[in-house]
Amino acid sequence: MPNPFSVPPRGQEPEAIDHPDTHAEVLREAMRGVKRLNRRLGYHRYLVSQLERHLPRGFGGSLNVLDVATGLADIPEALALWGRRRHISVQAVGLDLNPRILAMAQEETREVPEIELVEGDALAMPFPDGSFDVVTTHLALHHFPEDRIVPLLRSMDRVLRPGGLMLVGDLVRSRANIVLVDAACALWGTPAALADGKISIRNAYSRAEFEAFIRDSGLSYLDFARPGYPTQVLLAGRKP
Numbered sequence: 098m099p100n101p102f103s104v105p106p107r108g109q110e111p112e113a114i115d116h117p118d119t120h121a122e123v124l125r126e127a128m129r130g131v132k133r134l135n136r137r138l139g140y141h142r143y144l145v146s147q148l149e150r151h152l153p154r155g156f157g158g159s160l161n162v163l164d165v166a167t168g169l170a171d172i173p174e175a176l177a178l179w180g181r182r183r184h185i186s187v188q189a190v191g192l193d194l195n196p197r198i199l200a201m202a203q204e205e206t207r208e209v210p211e212i213e214l215v216e217g218d219a220l221a222m223p224f225p226d227g228s229f230d231v232v233t234t235h236l237a238l239h240h241f242p243e244d245r246i247v248p249l250l251r252s253m254d255r256v257l258r259p260g261g262l263m264l265v266g267d268l269v270r271s272r273a274n275i276v277l278v279d280a281a282c283a284l285w286g287t288p289a290a291l292a293d294g295k296i297s298i299r300n301a302y303s304r305a306e307f308e309a310f311i312r313d314s315g316l317s318y319l320d321f322a323r324p325g326y327p328t329q330v331l332l333a334g335r336k337p
């Protein structure tokens with residue numbers, strides 16, 4: 098029997114959400130499944146707790162947040178709602194490459210005027226250097242080929258202001274996590290999210306690959322934070 102903590106080779110199969118011609122209903126169902134999994138696994142609460150940990154005690158100012166590869170913008174939404182509860186003025190930009198997904202995000206976040214949705218490529222973002230206090234991304238790295246991860250991290254670093262906080266979350270590939278993610282998607286995902294979820298964990302990067310990305314990007318302020326759930330990795334740090 099293979100060691101459950103060993104790491105199988107990385108998959109390369111594209112997900113349905115990556116195909117430009119995926120039927121609108123399948124795309125919607127897959128993206129809603131991702132949002133539901135984020136909620137079920139407590140990712141939004143966890144992200145807020147990470148933010149709280151890094152903010153000065155009693156912080157009451159404003160925060161300018163960028164969520165890269167935002168999907169249905171549930172992460173900017175969670176941060177905007179947290180800001181309302183904490184009397185912190187959060188302005189959140191959700192950037193995504195896919196205009197069809199952004200149109201769905203627009204519908205889903207109609208009641209949240211703090212969010213601005215922007216179409217663009219994470220590797221060539223239309224923002225000036227140092228424009229955000231917080232830059233996040235979640236469940237996105239595994240959509241990028243290995244040789245694009247360092248450029249992606251540097252692109253996120255470019256738009257983060259000195260002293261700002263970077264939070265990079267994704268799945269981490271191992272034999273044990275493949276079993277766990279398949280089970281979580283079957284329990285809580287939609288059928289389309291189950292199909293994409295199975296591909297996602299196989300396309301995800303391993304812990305050793307994440308270590309190499311930090312080293313090769315030169316972003317030594319990024320470190321492994323305690324993840325919110327076992328199948329996840331979270332790189333976090335304040336830019337010097």
Ligand SMILES: C[S@@+](CC[C@H](N)C(=O)[O-])C[C@H]1O[C@@H](n2cnc3c(N)ncnc32)[C@H](O)[C@@H]1O
Pocket residue numbers: 114131132135165166167168169170171172192193194195198217218219220234235236237240
């Ligand atoms: C699995 S979804 C994650 C959505 C969201 N971050 C979440 O956690 O629910 C991956 C997203 O990455 C987006 N994406 C893929 N490549 C991208 C790129 N080069 N630039 C911006 N967004 C990209 C896709 O359009 C998709 O919305």
